[in-house]
Amino acid sequence: MVVAQMPQEVVPKPSFRNEVERSGGLNVSACFQCEKCTNGCPLYAWMDIPPHRMMRCVQLGLKDEALRSNTIWVCASCETCTARCPNGIDVAHVMDTLRQIAQREGVPASQRSVPIFHKAFLSSIRRHGRVYEAEMATNFFFRNESWASLSKLAGMGLQMFRKGKVKLIPNRVRGLGQIRDIFGRTELKG
Numbered sequence: 057m058v059v060a061q062m063p064q065e066v067v068p069k070p071s072f073r074n075e076v077e078r079s080g081g082l083n084v085s086a087c088f089q090c091e092k093c094t095n096g097c098p099l100y101a102w103m104d105i106p107p108h109r110m111m112r113c114v115q116l117g118l119k120d121e122a123l124r125s126n127t128i129w130v131c132a133s134c135e136t137c138t139a140r141c142p143n144g145i146d147v148a149h150v151m152d153t154l155r156q157i158a159q160r161e162g163v164p165a166s167q168r169s170v171p172i173f174h175k176a177f178l179s180s181i182r183r184h185g186r187v188y189e190a191e192m193a194t195n196f197f198f199r200n201e202s203w204a205s206l207s208k209l210a211g212m213g214l215q216m217f218r219k220g221k222v223k224l225i226p227n228r229v230r231g232l233g234q235i236r237d238i239f240g241r242t243e244l245k246g
Contacts, residue, residue, distance in 0.1 A: 066116050066118070068115070068116045068117055069116070069117025069118075069119070070117055071117060072114065072117040072118070072119040072122075073085065073114055073115055073116075073117055075157070076114050076150065076153055076154065076157070079153050079156070079157065080146075080149050080150060080152070080153035082145065082146060082149060082150055082153065083143075083145065084111060084114045084115055084145065084150060085115060086143040086144075086145055087108070087111040087112070087115065087141075087143065087145055088143070089108055089111070089112060090108070090142060091106075091108045092108075092137075092140040092141060092142065093107040093108050093111070093136075093137035093138075093140060093141055093147045094106040094107045094108045094109075094137075095140070096136040096137060096139075096140045097136060097137055098132070098134065098136065099130050099131065099132055102126070102130045103125075103126060103127040103130050103131075104125055104126040104127055105121070105122075105125045105126075105127045106127075107127070107131075107137050107147055107151075110122060110125065110127050110128070110150070110151070110154075111145070111147065111150065113125075114150065114154070122154055123154060123157060123158040123161065123163045124158075124163060124166070125166070126166040126167065127151070128151050128154045128155050128158065129155065129165050129166050129167035129170045129171075130167060131148065131151040131152075133148045133151065133152060134148070135148045155171075159171060168200070169196075169200045172196060172199045172200045173196055173200070175199075176192045176193075176195040176196040176199065177192055178239075179192075179195060180192040180195070181235070182235070182236060182239050184226045184227075184229065184232075185229030185231070185232045185235045186226075186227070186229055188223075188226035188227075189216075189221075189222050189223075190213065190222050190223065190224065190226075191226070193209065193213065197209050
C-alpha cells in the first residue's frame with residue numbers, strides 16, 4: 057500500500073516577495089499560476105523549479121528555495137515567459153532579480169560558470185562599449201576553465217580569427233563615456 061505524503065505546511069513570508077518586487081520594480085503578486093511561462097520555456101527541462109512555481113515560491117516568501125535553485129542560473133533570459141504572461145509580469149526580470157539577490161547575499165550559484173560569464177560579458181561592454189569577443193572569451197576562460205583546455209580555446213579562436221569572426225583589436229564606439237556613465241549610475245543604485 058502506498059501512503060501519500062502530506063504537503064509541507066508553508067507560512068507565507070511577504071518580506072521576500074516585497075524585496076523582489078521592490079528590487080525589480082515588479083508585481084509578482086499578479087501571477088495566478090496559468091503555467092504559460094513554463095509551457096513556453098525552452099530550458100524548462102533543465103530547471104529544478106519550473107518558472108510558474110518559482111513565481112509561487114517568491115509569492116510565498118520561500119527565499120532559500122528560490123535563491124538556491126538551479127532555475128535562476130539556467131534561465132537564458134530569452135523573455136519567452138515574459139511575452140506569454142497574460143498579466144504582463146516580466147518573469148525573465150524576476151529571474152534576473154533573484155540572481156542579483158543571490159549574489160548580493162553570497163548564495164553560491166548552482167551553475168558556477170554563469171556568473172563568471174556574466175561578469176566577463178559586462179566587463180567587456182564597460183571597457184569597449186560593446187562585446188569584444190577575444191577579450192571576453194579570454195577573461196571567461198581564465199576564471200572558469202582549466203589550463204588543460206587552453207589549447208582547445210586557442211585553436212578555436214585562431215580559426216575564428218582566420219574567418220574574420222573575431223577581431224584582434226576592438227572596434228571604437230562613439231559615446232563610450234555615456235556607456236560608462238550608465239554603468240556608474242547602476243552601480244550606485246544597486
